[in-house]
Amino acid sequence: MILSLLLSTFITIFIAELGDKTQLATLTMSGTSNKPLAVFLGSSSALVLASLVGALAGGSISNFLPEIILKSIASITFFIIGIRLFVNSFTSKENDNNQ
Structure with a gap:
């Protein structure tokens, strides 16, 4: 194990x-x-x-905290980080194109 x-x-x-x-x-x-x-x-x-x-x-x-709560917090945190990276990748490209 x-x-x-x-x-x-x-x-x-x-x-x-x-x-x-x-x-x-x-x-x-x-x-x-x-x-x-x-x-x-x-x-x-x-x-x-x-x-x-x-x-x-x-x-x-x-x-x-129960395991399900810990896993939920981790999942939500990674989801938020992923969304922010995704959004920032488009925002930085728009900023690069405008300069």
Whole structure:
């Protein structure tokens, strides 16, 4: 059971992180610093710490809120972010065309 959870979490986070801002920032920093190991260690540590905060917060919050509420909040939040990104993609194109 724990191996299944570990594997599904790894795959989900790995796929979600591919091509995101963090990976692009890491790529840029590594290319400009000529110290890829230092950039790897720094970005890995930051991701591990951010994941720890998320896991601890999620574990604590789940003591007070039912799972369905947590999933609903996460779904609504991602939906709002997606809509904002979608709308902003058209707004920025209109602004680029007007200049």
